[in-house]
Amino acid sequence: MPYPAVPACPAPTRALIVVNPAAGGHRADLVERLASLCRERLASVAVLRTTGPGDAVDAVHRAVAKGTVEHRPDLVVAAGGDGTVREAAEGLVRQGGEGRGDAALLIVPWGSANSGYRMFWDDRPWRDAVSMVLEPGRAEVRRMDLARLAETGDHVLLGSCTGLGAQILPALAAVPAGSRGRDRYARALAAVAADFRPYPGRVTVDGTVLAEGPTVLANVGGGRYRAGQYLLLPHSRPDDGLLDVCVIGGRTDPARVPELTRHAGHLGEPGTAYGRGRRVVVERLDGEGLVLEHDGEPRDGIGSTATFDVVPGALPVWTAPAGR
Numbered sequence: 001m002p003y004p005a006v007p008a009c010p011a012p013t014r015a016l017i018v019v020n021p022a023a024g025g026h027r028a029d030l031v032e033r034l035a036s037l038c039r040e041r042l043a044s045v046a047v048l049r050t051t052g053p054g055d056a057v058d059a060v061h062r063a064v065a066k067g068t069v070e071h072r073p074d075l076v077v078a079a080g081g082d083g084t085v086r087e088a089a090e091g092l093v094r095q096g097g098e099g100r101g102d103a104a105l106l107i108v109p110w111g112s113a114n115s116g117y118r119m120f121w122d123d124r125p126w127r128d129a130v131s132m133v134l135e136p137g138r139a140e141v142r143r144m145d146l147a148r149l150a151e152t153g154d155h156v157l158l159g160s161c162t163g164l165g166a167q168i169l170p171a172l173a174a175v176p177a178g179s180r181g182r183d184r185y186a187r188a189l190a191a192v193a194a195d196f197r198p199y200p201g202r203v204t205v206d207g208t209v210l211a212e213g214p215t216v217l218a219n220v221g222g223g224r225y226r227a228g229q230y231l232l233l234p235h236s237r238p239d240d241g242l243l244d245v246c247v248i249g250g251r252t253d254p255a256r257v258p259e260l261t262r263h264a265g266h267l268g269e270p271g272t273a274y275g276r277g278r279r280v281v282v283e284r285l286d287g288e289g290l291v292l293e294h295d296g297e298p299r300d301g302i303g304s305t306a307t308f309d310v311v312p313g314a315l316p317v318w319t320a321p322a323g324r
């Protein structure tokens with residue numbers, strides 16, 4: 001059952017803007033522009049620049065958990081890429097006690113791939129999205145499902161991918177300078193796909209095997225797009241209380257995956273399986289560890305099994321109104 005938009009969606013009053021200065025699309029001058037836009041409309045605006053990995057989780061959690069409800073932010077702006085968005089989301093869902101769920105997340109796409117922003121705002125300019133949130137009645141808060149990765153306890157917002165989709169990350173470093181944003185991911189994927197060998201895998205959805213055998217990638221989510229451009233889960237709805245999963249099997253030439261997945265052509269491949277459920281278990285069967293990422297960050301050392309459980313409606317997120 002879809003989760004309805006929060007009724008009436010009162011406009012926010014107090015913002016915490018979390019900026020990642022290390023994100024691919026960061027520009028110092030834009031931070032002040034974003035803060036000014038918010039100050040024109042809101043009673044209080046705080047800007048926090050992260051200092052390293054994990055900082056946004058703690059900063060958001062501290063801000064939303066402390067003090068009285070009158071002083072807590074009701075808007076958390078994640079200004080960075082998908083890693084920053086995931087960390088801000090983690091900080092929000094860790095909020096406990098009275099007032100849980102007060103603050104909603106707004107994504108400002110200052111990363112490289114920005115798949116999270118695309119999920120909620122498509123290709124709108126970020127200034128339009130911010131204005132719509134600040135003006136009453138022009139945007140909605142929806143409660144989005146997250147996945148919880150049982151082996152680490154982390155929450156997954158956008159999705160998690162094994163195999164080819166995870167090996168793209170170490171390859172990013174070798175992409176020639178000058179290539180930016182989504183193009184960097186496209187170059188890294190093409191380079192990795194040329195030599196990729198499928199791994200022996202199995203994916204189980206709610207106790208039933210969906211796919212078993214040579215595996216190019218298994219993607220669980222979450223967002224329809226990965227790396228901002230590959231439509232891996234075209235049927236995914238982020239608020240249906242279920243996780244979507246797609247497995248591309250070894251019968252597909254890995255070198256064709258970039259072009260196939262741009263337009264969801266992988267769904268017509270003979271070895272592709274697509275499923276949906278509450279628990280998805282992804283395994284590697286040769287005793288080696290899974291090569292896995294989630295939300296664009298590597299999760300090396302996870303072992304040979306990754307277990308994803310849906311957390312329905314866990315995260316309030318500002319989004320464009322449906323159909324507009």
Ligand SMILES: Nc1ncnc2c1ncn2[C@@H]1O[C@H](COP(=O)(O)OP(=O)(O)OP(=O)(O)O)[C@@H](O)[C@H]1O
Pocket residue numbers: 020021022023024025050051052053054055080081082083084085087110111112113114115295296297
């Ligand atoms: N001050 C900092 N210095 C270095 N790394 C940081 C800092 N603050 C945050 N980080 C880390 O930077 C990593 C990358 O950030 P992020 O994902 O937001 O940008 P990106 O990789 O350019 O974008 P995308 O994920 O959309 O491709 C995150 O894992 C985050 O934890």
